[in-house]
Amino acid sequence: MPDKTYELAVFEQDQGQPVVLLHGLISTHRYWRQVIAHLNTKKWHIIALDLLGFGDSPKPKDAQYDLAEQVECVDRAVRNSFNPPATLVGHSLGAIVALKWAVNRPELFKRVVLSGLPLFSPQTKYRQLASGAETKYVPHERLAKIAIHAFGWLNVLPVLTMRLHKTWPRHIAEDWTTNSRHAHKKIVRNPVLSDEVLKLLKELKIPTQIIVGKYDGMVGETGIKSLRSIARDNNNISLEVISGGHNIPLKFPEVIAQAILQV
Numbered sequence: 697m698p699d700k701t702y703e704l705a706v707f708e709q710d711q712g713q714p715v716v717l718l719h720g721l722i723s724t725h726r727y728w729r730q731v732i733a734h735l736n737t738k739k740w741h742i743i744a745l746d747l748l749g750f751g752d753s754p755k756p757k758d759a760q761y762d763l764a765e766q767v768e769c770v771d772r773a774v775r776n777s778f779n780p781p782a783t784l785v786g787h788s789l790g791a792i793v794a795l796k797w798a799v800n801r802p803e804l805f806k807r808v809v810l811s812g813l814p815l816f817s818p819q820t821k822y823r824q825l826a827s828g829a830e831t832k833y834v835p836h837e838r839l840a841k842i843a844i845h846a847f848g849w850l851n852v853l854p855v856l857t858m859r860l861h862k863t864w865p866r867h868i869a870e871d872w873t874t875n876s877r878h879a880h881k882k883i884v885r886n887p888v889l890s891d892e893v894l895k896l897l898k899e900l901k902i903p904t905q906i907i908v909g910k911y912d913g914m915v916g917e918t919g920i921k922s923l924r925s926i927a928r929d930n931n932n933i934s935l936e937v938i939s940g941g942h943n944i945p946l947k948f949p950e951v952i953a954q955a956i957l958q959v
Contacts (some may be wrong), residue, residue, distance in 0.1 A: 704773040705752035714778035717744040720788030724751030724871040734953030749879025759881040781806035808904040815890040815919035907941035
């Protein structure tokens with residue numbers, strides 16, 4: 697249990713069946729705009745949060761920004777926002793938070809949708825997420841690290857990323873620059889590793905759809921094989937592999953919306 701809890705920013709719209717949306721590392725609650733646009737919002741009570749360290753939520757320098765703290769914060773933030781059970785949707789970092797939350801509080805949810813669920817091995821850890829991205833966006837690794845450490849991930853990478861992904865909404869880069877550097881640094885240097893994620897998946901007792909991109913570098917072929925094995929062993933889990941990368945809610949919002957609509 698975290699020593700402190702913080703009041704997260706919660707954004708709600710419309711009435712109906714509750715659906716809770718948890719964003720990933722590069723974004724805020726605005727990440728879900730395209731997915732929401734594919735829903736008949738009159739049917740849904742949309743509840744989108746800014747995770748601790750992101751958007752309009754607190755950005756304390758002394759926070760741990762670990763999984764336990766994030767789960768405690770989101771649970772506290774929405775406990776009076778809806779009558780359970782709700783549909784829970786998470787992407788990337790938000791998918792890990794959603795997974796842990798659903799295992800801890802299964803009575804709150806009737807269905808879970810996880811997009812781009814990262815699977816990091818102990819061997820790759822920070823290198824896979826941080827250095828891999830640096831060398832992808834800036835081909836010379838040494839130059840990339842100098843730039844990142846001099847100017848900060850949150851200032852350098854949005855510009856580089858948006859140049860490569862011109863179809864991404866502008867608010868993604870805008871939100872990235874407002875997020876906490878302390879949160880970002882702690883999260884990428886101490887990621888939740890694959891062993892813990894796979895253990896949590898085995899404990900799931902709620903119908904859960906995992907949607908992963910075939911070319912998602914944060915999952916990889918080994919990760920997809922592990923997810924297939926978990927889905928075979930846990931009847932509550934179904935796996936959908938699509939021809940895409942990591943940011944499925946941006947590139948294929950209709951896929952996430954359809955998963956929500958299956959409730």
